[in-house]
Amino acid sequence: MARTKAFDEDRAIDAAVDCFWTHGYEATSVRDLAQAMGIGGASLYNAYGDKRELFVLSLERYANRSMRERIARIEMRYPPRQAIAAFLGEIISRSANDPDCKGCLLVNSALDVASRDAGLGKAVASYLNEIRAFFGRSLEAGRRTGEIAGTIDSNVMSAHLLGVVLAVRVLARTGAKRSLLESVARPALDLIERPAKTRRPRKRSKIVN
Amino acid sequence: MARTKAFDEDRAIDAAVDCFWTHGYEATSVRDLAQAMGIGGASLYNAYGDKRELFVLSLERYANRSMRERIARIEMRYPPRQAIAAFLGEIISRSANDPDCKGCLLVNSALDVASRDAGLGKAVASYLNEIRAFFGRSLEAGRRTGEIAGTIDSNVMSAHLLGVVLAVRVLARTGAKRSLLESVARPALDLIERPAKTRRPRKRSKIVN
């Protein structure tokens, strides 16, 4: 027994994600948001309560549609070691073909807003930890199948791989070339290749796109 | 034949650095700056011209007093491979004992402002490249002295090491624990240890503080 909303909430959130992603939290005004979402300011406050609450929703939406989707898709499609390479390769490709230098919303937020808002900081850290957990799972699975050397500590290496992701996304935001991004990742990929017991020609893992 | 400035320009710039460092470019207002610097708004504009110009000066000041000082000091004091370990160790220590989660002004700026201002973006990228150059020099020198394996490509590895620095500083800003930061760096440090030609017990390089 009430008037129905005249806008698609999902599309609206996607527009909000895009705003925050491109310009950051502080530099995105509520009016920018409302215009991009195609609604008035009153509707925004009625539907989402607050700029900050809308940002929290946007983070969650981004995590679901971008990060978690990627992890699930890759984890399903590739065996463990290739999954790691595919993940890094995809991040690098995304970052290299990123004319607006948007980078990753989660990483951007980590530096932009997480330090000033403890709650958001915890949320961001938790999202980043999901990436680390993916690497951890893949490393353990790879060790079981023998794709990955048993000498590798998956707790340590998963943190290192998360670090590679962060570094790539930071450099991408400064407009770095693809070759630099690949150099950042290359040694980490080499590390998780099964080291030959007997000397044989080093085969470099192709970065999957 | 004119009135002298009533404030210490160096101290004032340091205060500005601190503001930008803690709160970022956008979230630091000219009034915040003026108050922290202990001067009036008019003096600020008279002496530095602009908020953006003051930021450029602050970046340079920070680079000189923090990054370049560290590089010069470490490069002078340690042999190549230890210099790399010492640099990473110092970054980690700084980041672990950073109650305000300030991180690194250059890295913060890379995400905060570099994407919206091409000029600042180039400046930040250039500063970051100085870190990479330091790693490159150290790797080459280490190869000459035999501390570092000749199989290591210093162009690739220097980018990777820069990546570790970036990752540590990003994670530090989200309040990560020291153990996580050390995990991020550990595999990179292991990589630049001279690999034994004959099997012998792996010795881990201590992270120099």
Add this chain to the structure above:
DNA sequence: GTTATTCTGTAGCAGATGTTCCAGAATCGT
């Protein structure tokens, strides 16, 4: 001491910020 020049505090500008208020429009159950 005069004078030219530079500095400094205060006040103010126009515009943007996050948020709220309110009258009216649209919907649903009855």
Add this chain to the structure above:
DNA sequence: ACGATTCTGGAACATCTGCTACAGAATAAC
């Protein structure tokens, strides 16, 4: 058709933004 309830556009709020105008204070050369 009615009433209760929810949504919507626009105007308005107080505050903040970067920046400037201006009058006066402090200096250094003469």
